[in-house]
Amino acid sequence: MQEPTFLILTALAARPLHGYGIVQAVLDLSGGDVKLRPGTLYGALDRLADQGLIEVEREEAVEGRLRRYYRLSDSGAATLVAEVGRLRQRASAAETQLRQRPGAVPGLSRFAVFSAAPARGAAAPGAPA
Amino acid sequence: MQEPTFLILTALAARPLHGYGIVQAVLDLSGGDVKLRPGTLYGALDRLADQGLIEVEREEAVEGRLRRYYRLSDSGAATLVAEVGRLRQRASAAETQLRQRPGAVPGLSRFAVFSAAPARGAAAPGAPA
DNA sequence: ATTTCATAGTTCGGTTGCCGATATATGCCG
């Protein structure tokens, strides 16, 4: 599963949202670095609905504009939970490997490798761009 | 960055490997669920070398068979570290959202949502397939 | 002796999912 798809499921995990609401939620959840394009969003929405991971909850007409609300299905939630485990496992595996890297300083992992709050664009100390 | 690419960088983080060695390392690191296809592997290797994330360390001829060893560059290591932070952030965001999900039992997160060891194929308790 | 498997790499066609642009429509703000 790719990042945009993962973030769409994530956005819908807390509550049903309509397309544009998903765009905003994903922007927020990703810390501002993933802005879903219409082609990505509606393509993914159709695909995920086909796969049964999400469902149309209801359709609302607000001021002439259509709002189609999507809800995460139970199967979608289970898929997302599995995917979270997968991401965590991948992150741990990479970290373990990086610690064995020639030149790696074992005791410095809590400085060099952050565990949350990515601080986008911040280079690892001592690691050249 | 997609999963196969991430795992290739991960495999090379500890030490240089040749193509076939990467396939085995990725299989191991992913807990057996990612078996790199040749098309994926050699395509990714060329691309990553172009991007400067990996470098050819040396070429060896063992019993008529060529072995081309690749090494993770400093820039590749920095990219991988950033990617690990990204994965962790995504995982946390999804978990936070899932806890707000209608029907989610707050105190049950350590049962329902595992933090490591995905246990592939295991459904979330109470969640239908 | 021959087949099969593991190792090791190359190439090519096909599919999927994402990107980017365009289009449509309404209401608000300057």
Add this chain to the structure above:
DNA sequence: CGGCATATATCGGCAACCGAACTATGAAAT
């Protein structure tokens, strides 16, 4: 009145991955 935020639909193109076929050697199994 033009631009912006809201809201969805659609289309062409591309990048990355998948799957299969091919070459080649040595070891193990039949």
